[in-house]
Amino acid sequence: MGVPTVVSIDPLEASIPAVETLAIDGGVPVRTAGWPTYDRGDVFISGADEQAGIDAIRRRLYFRYDHRPFGETEAGRFEAALCAYFGTKHALGCTSGTTAITLALLGLGLPPGSKVLCPAFTFAATPSAIRLAGHEPVLVECDADLNLDIADLAGKLTEDIGAVVVVHMRGFASDVDAVRALTDPRGIPVVEDAVPALGARLRGRLLGTLGAAGAFSTQSDKSINTGEGGFLITDAAALFARATVHCGAYEGRMDRHFDTPDAPPGHVSDLDYPIFGWRLDEIRAALATSMLTRLDERVARHQRNHAVVAAGLAGESRIAVRKPVAPGALLGESLMFRVLDPGPAAGARFARALCAEGVSARNIGDPVDHNVRAFWNWRFCFPDPAAAKRALPRSARFLEQAVDIPLSANLTHADCADVVRAVRKVIAGLPR
Numbered sequence: 001m002g003v004p005t006v007v008s009i010d011p012l013e014a015s016i017p018a019v020e021t022l023a024i025d026g027g028v029p030v031r032t033a034g035w036p037t038y039d040r041g042d043v044f045i046s047g048a049d050e051q052a053g054i055d056a057i058r059r060r061l062y063f064r065y066d067h068r069p070f071g072e073t074e075a076g077r078f079e080a081a082l083c084a085y086f087g088t089k090h091a092l093g094c095t096s097g098t099t100a101i102t103l104a105l106l107g108l109g110l111p112p113g114s115k116v117l118c119p120a121f122t123f124a125a126t127p128s129a130i131r132l133a134g135h136e137p138v139l140v141e142c143d144a145d146l147n148l149d150i151a152d153l154a155g156k157l158t159e160d161i162g163a164v165v166v167v168h169m170r171g172f173a174s175d176v177d178a179v180r181a182l183t184d185p186r187g188i189p190v191v192e193d194a195v196p197a198l199g200a201r202l203r204g205r206l207l208g209t210l211g212a213a214g215a216f217s218t219q220s221d222k223s224i225n226t227g228e229g230g231f232l233i234t235d236a237a238a239l240f241a242r243a244t245v246h247c248g249a250y251e252g253r254m255d256r257h258f259d260t261p262d263a264p265p266g267h268v269s270d271l272d273y274p275i276f277g278w279r280l281d282e283i284r285a286a287l288a289t290s291m292l293t294r295l296d297e298r299v300a301r302h303q304r305n306h307a308v309v310a311a312g313l314a315g316e317s318r319i320a321v322r323k324p325v326a327p328g329a330l331l332g333e334s335l336m337f338r339v340l341d342p343g344p345a346a347g348a349r350f351a352r353a354l355c356a357e358g359v360s361a362r363n364i365g366d367p368v369d370h371n372v373r374a375f376w377n378w379r380f381c382f383p384d385p386a387a388a389k390r391a392l393p394r395s396a397r398f399l400e401q402a403v404d405i406p407l408s409a410n411l412t413h414a415d416c417a418d419v420v421r422a423v424r425k426v427i428a429g430l431p432r
């Protein structure tokens with residue numbers, strides 16, 4: 001299956017009459033076919049992927065640490081394929097993106113209760129993983145493009161910060177180069193929560209390879225879909241050894257993750273750390289290895305869809321389409337923009353109007369439909385949402401304005417034209 005070339009949207013294709021009643025107000029919707037999303041079964045899975053899963057089931061060996069040589073297990077093969085794909089020394093499969101981030105942080109061996117910086121715009125799993133690793137999340141503001149605000153980060157890099165978790169949120173690369181220019185001189189490690197950006201790059205380098213460790217998910221919504229699952233990649237042997245033990249490689253199993261010339265660091269013993277049982281199983285590993293072979297094709301499709309839709313909306317002055325920190329530094333599985341209309345809950349009204357037009361959309365800061373990506377909704381961090389918003393006023397404002405549209409890898413050119421048409425139609429229906 002090849003990737004169709006980029007065809008920009010013909011202005012007529014996405015044109016709308018000057019005044020058209022919005023579907024939310026009783027007008028005719030732009031589309032009536034369901035919007036393609038993974039949870040409705042619209043997934044990027046091939047016959048070869050299915051066969052790989054079936055073969056693993058038929059083999060009847062579901063535990064990764066059985067009698068077979070490490071390289072003959074599905075999990076061992078997946079980890080070797082990850083090292084080849086990313087060019088890293090080590091990879092470890094685990095149960096989820098959340099456990100991958102937690103394992104990366106545990107691998108750093110920070111003192112318990114360390115402060116760990118992360119962006120205000122992220123999924124609740126990021127601060128959850130920081131907590132799970134025994135540390136305290138401290139949030140950094142996002143900028144007008146919903147990317148990490150580097151100036152705010154600089155102000156928050158105090159003596160007591162143990163690590164920074166950057167997040168490539170909704171597929172947009174965080175500027176890890178700018179972050180490391182600040183953290184490296186202070187010796188502060190950077191972990192990448194690259195969960196939403198598997199296969200995307202920053203200035204030519206794969207996300208996840210730019211810090212001490214990169215954490216990924218293979219949950220159904222991600223670029224590799226095994227239902228649930230995750231992995232981490234790193235070049236740091238001691239971090240990797242500790243993460244492997246925490247993940248559940250007990251009684252000498254940690255040693256199997258190291259080639260003979262590349263022995264595990266002597267000071268890391270599998271008796272020293274709690275074992276959490278976050279091991280990857282053989283069936284999911286088999287599916288993931290198969291899907292990894294088509295990852296680049298999937299990424300190219302996402303990027304094409306995003307480029308087509310973003311170009312179609314480039315001239316719109318009443319929304320600000322989210323821009324990457326460098327050319328091409330995004331996965332493209334989500335179109336995000338801020339609604340610049342000053343009215344109350346303008347972002348929420350815009351998203352609802354889009355849904356009525358037949359295009360899935362959510363407002364991150366929706367006051368009614370509480371989104372888990374809005375930091376003030378994390379009651380485990382912020383018992384008082386209003387105080388949380390006051391502490392991070394710019395992020396709160398930008399997220400209240402932000403609309404998010406999922407762009408499946410399977411979108412057709414007509415689907416992309418529908419997004420452009422629906423967004424333009426809703427803009428035209430905004431009060432002047």
Ligand SMILES: Cc1ncc(COP(=O)(O)O)c(C=O)c1O
Nearest residue numbers: 096097098123125195196217219
């Ligand atoms: C930024 C981010 N981090 C972590 C996660 C958690 O991944 P998982 O659901 O595999 O634990 C997600 C899930 O979507 C995410 O978007």
